[in-house]
Amino acid sequence: MPDYDKGVWLATRVLSLLEQKYGPERIPSIRKLAREISAASPDARISHTQVRKILDGSVGNVTTRTLEILAQFLSVPTADLTPPSESESVAGIMAFRLATLTPAELVQLRDEVASLLQQHQTPDDLPHRSDYGA
DSSP states (O other): OOHHHHHHHHHHHHHHHHHHHHOTTOOOOHHHHHHHHHHHSTTOOOOHHHHHHHHTTOOOOOOHHHHHHHHHHHTSOGGGGSOOOTTSOHHHHHHHHHHTSOHHHHHHHHHHHHHHHHHOSSGGGSOOGGGGTO
């Protein structure tokens, strides 16, 4: 996975965990987050610049220590902040993505899948991602 994709993946994951911690649209400012993260790990600090770069997806390679600090603050294993490897199955990646959805988003997804299945007689009739240029 290219560094850019890793950075975007990490940003998405951390933002999702921050929303779980603070609630949607209640995430503190970047400076306050940096202070809170550093306070949760007295033996290490993280700058507000580093937090900003993580949250905007511009950091592809994050040190193991930074991941440990974030994991401690977010109360997750460090592995939860590591993107899936390219060799993982599509099903595993989708399962990870589904785990980040809210209950309302899951209901909407279920309804969309049910609608697609009703519109098409056989699985061969379903649109494929290659139909969209992917």
